[in-house]
Amino acid sequence: MNVAVDRWVRALIPLYIRPEGELPPADPGQVTAFLDEYLACGLPEFRPIFYAAVIILHGLCLMMRGRSLKRMGEGEALDFLESLYSSRLALIRAVPLLVGMPIYMAHYGRDDIQPLLGFPVEELRKEAEQREVKR
Amino acid sequence: MIIPPRLDGLPMGRCCDVVVVGSGAGGGAVARALAEAGWTVIVLEEGGHFTRRDFDFRPARAFMRFYREAGQTVTLGVPVILLPQGRTVGGSTTINSGTCLRIHRHILKRWHLEFGLYDLSETELNLLYAALEEYLFVKRADPEVVGRNAQLFLETAWRLGYSGGYLPRNAKDCEGYGVCVFGCPSGAKQSADVSFIPDAVAAGADVYTWCRVDRLVVRGGRAVGVKGYFIEPETGKRRGSMEVEAGAVVLAGGALQTPDLLLHNRLCNGSGQVGRNFSLHPCVGVTGLLEEELGNPKGIPQATYVDEFAPDGIMLEGGTVPPGVFAFSLPWGGRRHARAMLDYPRTGIFGAMISEHDSRGRVKAGPHPSRPLAFYRMGEGDVERLKRAAVLLAEIWFKAGAKRVETVFHGFKEMTPRDLVRLTHTRIRPTDIYGLSAYHPMGTCRMGADPEWSVVKPTGETWEVENLFIADASILPTSLGVNPQLTIMALATRIAGFIDERLSPVRGNSVPLNAPAPSGDAAR
Numbered sequence: 001m002n003v004a005v006d007r008w009v010r011a012l013i014p015l016y017i018r019p020e021g022e023l024p025p026a027d028p029g030q031v032t033a034f035l036d037e038y039l040a041c042g043l044p045e046f047r048p049i050f051y052a053a054v055i056i057l058h059g060l061c062l063m064m065r066g067r068s069l070k071r072m073g074e075g076e077a078l079d080f081l082e083s084l085y086s087s088r089l090a091l092i093r094a095v096p097l098l099v100g101m102p103i104y105m106a107h108y109g110r111d112d113i114q115p116l117l118g119f120p121v122e123e124l125r126k127e128a129e130q131r132e133v134k135r
Numbered sequence: 136m137i138i139p140p141r142l143d144g145l146p147m148g149r150c151c152d153v154v155v156v157g158s159g160a161g162g163g164a165v166a167r168a169l170a171e172a173g174w175t176v177i178v179l180e181e182g183g184h185f186t187r188r189d190f191d192f193r194p195a196r197a198f199m200r201f202y203r204e205a206g207q208t209v210t211l212g213v214p215v216i217l218l219p220q221g222r223t224v225g226g227s228t229t230i231n232s233g234t235c236l237r238i239h240r241h242i243l244k245r246w247h248l249e250f251g252l253y254d255l256s257e258t259e260l261n262l263l264y265a266a267l268e269e270y271l272f273v274k275r276a277d278p279e280v281v282g283r284n285a286q287l288f289l290e291t292a293w294r295l296g297y298s299g300g301y302l303p304r305n306a307k308d309c310e311g312y313g314v315c316v317f318g319c320p321s322g323a324k325q326s327a328d329v330s331f332i333p334d335a336v337a338a339g340a341d342v343y344t345w346c347r348v349d350r351l352v353v354r355g356g357r358a359v360g361v362k363g364y365f366i367e368p369e370t371g372k373r374r375g376s377m378e379v380e381a382g383a384v385v386l387a388g389g390a391l392q393t394p395d396l397l398l399h400n401r402l403c404n405g406s407g408q409v410g411r412n413f414s415l416h417p418c419v420g421v422t423g424l425l426e427e428e429l430g431n432p433k434g435i436p437q438a439t440y441v442d443e444f445a446p447d448g449i450m451l452e453g454g455t456v457p458p459g460v461f462a463f464s465l466p467w468g469g470r471r472h473a474r475a476m477l478d479y480p481r482t483g484i485f486g487a488m489i490s491e492h493d494s495r496g497r498v499k500a501g502p503h504p505s506r507p508l509a510f511y512r513m514g515e516g517d518v519e520r521l522k523r524a525a526v527l528l529a530e531i532w533f534k535a536g537a538k539r540v541e542t543v544f545h546g547f548k549e550m551t552p553r554d555l556v557r558l559t560h561t562r563i564r565p566t567d568i569y570g571l572s573a574y575h576p577m578g579t580c581r582m583g584a585d586p587e588w589s590v591v592k593p594t595g596e597t598w599e600v601e602n603l604f605i606a607d608a609s610i611l612p613t614s615l616g617v618n619p620q621l622t623i624m625a626l627a628t629r630i631a632g633f634i635d636e637r638l639s640p641v642r643g644n645s646v647p648l649n650a651p652a653p654s655g656d657a658a659r
Contacts, residue, residue, distance in 0.1 A: 109459030
């Protein structure tokens with residue numbers, strides 16, 4: 001990923017992924033590594049659109065709140081992000097949705113997170129390996 | 136045999152009786168039928184060949200490996216609709232839910248009356264369906280395996296007096312690992328990669344993987360082969376070229392790729408119908424927060440259905456998704472999203488698909504081959520139908536004991552029973568929808584009895600190019616209203632019969648599989 005975009009994405013990750021209950025915080029390195037792979041094998045147009053959405057999200061913060069996300073407290077930054085999701089304008093709502101899609105996919109698809117949500121992937125993987133269905 | 140891509144950059148040529156482009160529901164069925172009839176068959180598949188050991192419960196990885204464009208394919212229009220498609224041996228059957236439903240009688244009647252497809256009789260189709268159902272081990276989902284989510288939804292729908300049941304699926308001894316759409320890890324799902332393709336290979340067919348076709352070779356108004364190239368799996372870069380000379384060419388790349396190939400080759404579009412009549416099944420999901428843990432996604436993700444509203448074009452079909460997919464489909468961010476994720480084990484998930492009435496779609500050739508542009512505009516009536524589907528889903532979840540339900544409509548992200556009435560009386564616009572996905576692209580090279588309004592004859596052969604057949608979802612004249620794989624397989628098997636007939640007079644004169652290649656290297 002572009003270095004600047006990488007930095008901007010890293011700033012957004014803790015806002016998107018909140019530790020809650022047993023769920024751990026995100027590992028920004030894991031998320032950005034996933035993003036690199038995901039953007040490389042997807043639609044060529046998706047990469048610039050994703051980059052643009054990240055930049056717009058930061059830009060919207062400056063425009064709407066008069067401050068950058070970095071200068072905001074965590075609570076205020078979260079309020080801002082959540083307000084975008086509830087915007088009356090579809091285009092504004094699309095921005096955080098687009099940015100969040102691969103971030104959520106990366107984090108909640110982790111082998112150590114899925115069992116915390118009741119999906120014991122390692123166990124199931126072993127079980128499925130033992131159990132081949134033949135025609 | 137299934138052959139890996141040739142990456143040495145050298146050209147390669149083959150001769151055969153039939154070349155099939157695509158290995159999914161249509162391509163797989165044609166390849167098997169013709170190979171077993173004794174014809175030399177070559178299948179060219181743009182994706183790779185994966186086995187159950189590659190299907191490892193990692194949805195994100197699955198998107199990147201088995202889906203076209205990592206699952207990022209969308210339709211252009213308002214709203215933008217996610218349209219995931221498989222790109223692997225077995226096509227979308229490898230990554231679908233395995234639902235095998237027959238065509239509704241009223242749709243077939245419409246095909247007869249509006250498209251002149253009288254030859255396609257209900258009796259013949261039923262015979263084809265029955266044979267396929269036996270071959271694919273189709274049976275109703277086992278209530279012991281479906282999972283609490285599907286069971287609870289169905290039982291509640293029954294309590295409300297709605298008709299529904301367990302979906303027929305092409306799964307043998309399914310244990311409900313909950314990841315059908317990311318590849319079946321036990322091999323229970325009888326997708327084309329574990330049924331048609333291995334049987335075609337056993338009968339002598341060759342399947343080339345990571346091979347993209349970009350040219351159709353036509354001489355004297357007759358299709359005589361295809362040209363293409365191999366793709367490097369890791370980078371997607373173009374490698375050595377590939378040419379196959381054949382007695383008949385079958386296109387089975389799906390309702391987006393097939394018209395794209397024809398449009399790029401400027402073929403078969405005298406009627407102007409190639410790429411038109413693009414239809415889909417737009418889907419909406421509604422979740423309900425329950426008291427009990429449901430054990431999601433273990434079970435069969437799409438196991439039960441409610442068809443009470445099928446005459447109105449609304450079909451409720453389950454179900455669950457793994458946490459990684461659930462996470463990105465939520466209309467929330469930040470703290471609210473984290474809470475919703477924590478509630479995942481107690482969240483009932485169910486979906487609905489609609490068959491369109493006033494939406495319009497068209498597939499156009501994109502600037503690059505194999506990357507068509509799919510335009511789709513949802514009509515007001517269909518948006519209303521989606522809303523009605525969401526209201527029905529919400530109603531069932533509330534009846535099942537949900538404290539609140541969540542929808543993808545702006546202003547109704549979180550609802551209590553009282554909001555249900557408000558949603559019912561609110562006009563939803565396409566821009567009010569947070570995220571929409573659709574499945575089953577169809578209709579872009581439709582079949583019909585009139586060459587002015589269709590692309591292929593009732594036999595599957597194109598009106599304009601002899602020996603060029605199409606056997607995929609693009610030939611379906613209208614939206615089916617149910618999952619189309621069984622109908623695609625049935626039509627493809629029927630088309631294979633016509634190809635067999637066409638080639639039969641020249642049997643004995645057909646080019647043997649090991650004949651000298653038309654150009655470049657020898658075949659093997």
